[in-house]
Amino acid sequence: MSTAVLEGQPTAPAEVPSFTATLIIRRYDPEVDAEPYWQDFDVTMHGTDRVLDALHKIKWEQDGSLSFRRSCAHGVCGSDAMRINGRNRLACKTLLKDLDLSKPIYVEAIKGLPLEKDLIVDMDPFFESYKSIQPFLIASSKPEKERIQSVAQRARFDETTKCILCAACTSSCPVFWTDGQYFGPAAIVNAHRFIFDSRDEGAQVRLDILNDKEGVWRCRTTFNCTDACPRGIEVTKAIAEVKAAIIRGKA
Structure with missing residues (x-):
């Protein structure tokens, strides 16, 4: 029996290459920590992954106490704003492959607002x-239809x-x-x-x-x-x- 691939027959998807990313996260738990400190994590990720995906993997597989806000994961809710490599970004819109993966990725809470825990601030x-x-x-008027512009x-x-x-x-x-x-x-x-x-x-x-x-x-x-x-x-x-x-x- 021939093992040749028939024309039009779907082929198995190519394996997506993976890489190891190092995230250094500024941690803080007011119940046990006098001051914030930095903690590093190594995670295996893929080219389409975002910083938010890496944070999820750390929380779900390595340290369930890691705290951060997120909701829609599509750049609409705005809840996952944080400092990534010293710049304010949304974690869900920041692709890991767009960062310099030869160096650690530094993640911390946004500045200027009271720090509550890890990457969470008082909004x-x-x-x-x-x-x-x-x-x-x-507006003082109450139109029967929409206000036209x-x-x-x-x-x-x-x-x-x-x-x-x-x-x-x-x-x-x-x-x-x-x-x-x-x-x-x-x-x-x-x-x-x-x-x-x-x-x-x-x-x-x-x-x-x-x-x-x-x-x-x-x-x-x-x-x-x-x-x-x-x-x-x-x-x-x-x-x-x-x-x-x-x-x-x-x-």
Whole structure:
């Protein structure tokens, strides 16, 4: 009987090559540790794996006490923001193969927010700043149908609707690290989303809130926030547009 492969017959998938990645994770358990410390793990991974996959493998196979947040694993929920090799990223969007695997991968919690455990920080201060800019539509009218916008009107604020509140931009800001009262880039971005929305009537309220020493004027334009945003939002540009609106006295 012939062993030749018949034309059109599916073949077995090629074996995906694997490699060993070393992750050095900054650990902290407030119940037993006086200070955070670094711990290294070696894991066997594949080219399509992400940092989140490596963290899962460590937690499930090596150390079940490793703590981190994650949910959708597709760059939408924003819950797995962390510092990877010194840069704020989403673990679910960072492919291991895009990192220098000849060196260890350093993973730690984002900065500027209180550390709770391992890679988990207290997000309450971040969300308090977000809530303070009134991130919702303010309108007195009650139309029977949808509020119509032109393409140009929608485009005016379209980019800042992409924010997923991951805090990657805010926790990459040196001003935020040193000044706990600063609103931070994410809050200003979400204010921008409503300030320039033609359907909204609360622009001046938000401009007054941000026209403060802890508001937009605390920004030092370092561009860290823009570089950190996993959604590609030009955060520094949005902050500059809010500054300009304050100077003009209107959106």
